[in-house]
Amino acid sequence: MITLPPAIQPDGDERQQRKALLADLKRSAEQLHRVHQAAQHLDIDVYIGETPEDVIGDDVWAETFTEQPAPLTAEEKKEYLSKVTGVCLGSDAFFPFGDNIERARRSGVTAIVQPGGSIRDQQVIDTCNKYGIAMAFCGIRLFHH
Numbered sequence: 001m002i003t004l005p006p007a008i009q010p011d012g013d014e015r016q017q018r019k020a021l022l023a024d025l026k027r028s029a030e031q032l033h034r035v036h037q038a039a040q041h042l043d044i045d046v047y048i049g050e051t052p053e054d055v056i057g058d059d060v061w062a063e064t065f066t067e068q069p070a071p072l073t074a075e076e077k078k079e080y081l082s083k084v085t086g087v088c089l090g091s092d093a094f095f096p097f098g099d100n101i102e103r104a105r106r107s108g109v110t111a112i113v114q115p116g117g118s119i120r121d122q123q124v125i126d127t128c129n130k131y132g133i134a135m136a137f138c139g140i141r142l143f144h145h
Contacts, residue, residue, distance in 0.1 A: 019076075024066045084108030092142035094118040098127035105131050115141040 052071040061068040072080070087108040094117050095101065101124055104112065116137035118124065128135045 019069065019072065023069045081106065081108065086110055088113070090114070092140075094121070094141070095124045096120055098123045100124070101127040101131070101133060105133065109133060112136070113138055115139055117141060 056065070056069050056071060058068070085108045087104075088111045089104050089109045090112070091114045094114055095112070096118050097120060101109075101112070110132075111134040112128065113136045116139065121137075125135065127133075
């Protein structure tokens with residue numbers, strides 16, 4: 001029997017969508033921890049994103065799951081996202097446009113840390129201010145082309 005880590009117990013953390021938590025993942029001893037970490041982060045993209053078929057589509061779902069998960073209905077997405085708040089977003093590269101902030105807001109982001117340095121930093125700051133999102137500039141850019 002495999003026991004899920006406490007952070008992803010189905011009846012615990014409200015930050016995780018229940019369908020994502022209950023999805024039956026492929027498991028191997030050496031990959032269990034990594035798969036569960038990935039599943040925690042994928043649930044937003046898979047179930048809340050505009051293109052869930054990128055991860056649960058007919059040709060890709062078997063890479064992660066033992067059964068093809070059903071996408072969330074529009075009502076389930078709306079209900080889940082209405083409860084998600086207090087998410088902190090960090091980036092090792094700057095946010096080039098305000099629409100990045102708009103998207104983050106839809107996932108419950110209320111605080112952002114980033115290095116800054118975009119020629120559009122003011123636009124990004126203005127978008128954060130519009131929604132009451134705290135932003136800190138760390139000044140360290142780790143993302144390099």
